[in-house]
Amino acid sequence: MGATIGFLYPGYSAEDDYPAFQRLLGDDVSLRLVHTLMREDAHRVDALLDVGGPDVLGEGARTLREQGVDAAVWACTSGSFVFGWEGAKQQVDGVREAAGAPASSTSFAFVNAIRHLGARRVAIAATYPDDVAQRFVEFLRDADIEVVSMASRGIVTAAEVGTLPAPDVLDFVALNDRADAEAVLVPDTALHSAAILEDLEERLGKPVLTANQVSVWEGLRLAGATSPRSGLGTLFRSAPAVSVAGA
Template sequence: MPSVGFLYPGYSAEDDYPVFEEKLGGDVRLHLVHTLMREDAHRVDALLDVGGSDVLGEGARELREHGVDAAVWACTSGSFVFGWDGARAQAQAVEDETGAAASSTSFAFVNALRALGIERVAIAASYPEDVAERFVEFLGAAGIEVVAWAGRGIVTAAEVGTLSGEDVLDWVAAGDHPDAEAVLVPDTALHSAAILDALEERLGKTVLTANQVSVWEGLRLAGAAAPREGLGTLFRSGARVPASTEH
């Protein structure tokens, strides 16, 4: 049975992953390892520490013991804050430590968009604006046009994890733009597994959330990316990433 390992910082929406595993039908295993979060803050210096090599190295070695087929650093801000080359080096280090193909949530967003042929997006970010702007820059490096974006200004992952489904639906809808082909919601601290189809129904277009693309990326790397229902357009489409796949 294919298995995917996730390095997840701290505690906020980790309970999304058992929901994903159940919705996937029980034919894959998702292993979660909590990595050290010395300070819970959506602030650049704190995020650089959250995604540091010492922190990820320890978690990756634990994942290696599970014998996973693929690994994902499941933290968007803790990857894109390093910039394109830094995030690539980060994923490579996880791959080296786990002995399995590895990626991160930031690259998962890029690969999901390429698989779906989407080039113009809006971003509904929970982060403060200076952090959200770094995600805009990361996507720009991949040739993705951000037609609108906004940061909600929430400082801690713990607070993001308390947002209700109704609140998320309203907030993401408010972040949409008529020129956007999809809306991205880039925070793995946000619960989304139970509302993916509801989000797309509300907006009438593709919505990609951080935990969703993380799971999809892991399954893709593990060779288990068959079409699935109940988890939004990305899973339903059975989309395949073109040759320009990032890490």
């Protein structure tokens, strides 16, 4: 077995994306999932700050340490970017220390994936309420990434996001593409995307980056398992256009 990647995943919504990614990746890497505490399932800033709190992540990261992972990813976009750039860095530092392995989060994974593709202008198709989605826009702007459009679907709970059918997701993402966007971002790890990555890109004719996709890619990157792979979208097939910055 090659690299073992650990993921801290809040609650239960689209956790079955990770076994799906495992099947697509093959047996040269291993994906391990630890569910972290979600006291309240709400895409609301105060609830998200609690979901990504150091007590919650520390407990999960220590479990990953016991499993001997080669890299750890906090697999929650909103539960990382709501802390702002510096707060999200501190969050990752805490996971790294507790897990005893290189670490990152989904928010930084999006930034690194965009840089990997050499893109600068993106559109966002977010399932979150508008106020939460705006914080993701601010996070990307701190990384000098231009957001040309942002659509928010206004769904409050991760549980509801996890029930969205694939055709609905495809239509929502396609509706919120923009001609001047070099990639479209779909930032919610509660959303199932493993099975539709290629369909999304075929529909839009450009790279589409989803939260669980970039989380898995980031974990492999941190562990040095960077060989190109098919069936997982442009991100996994492409060599880096620019050097990828660390979180």
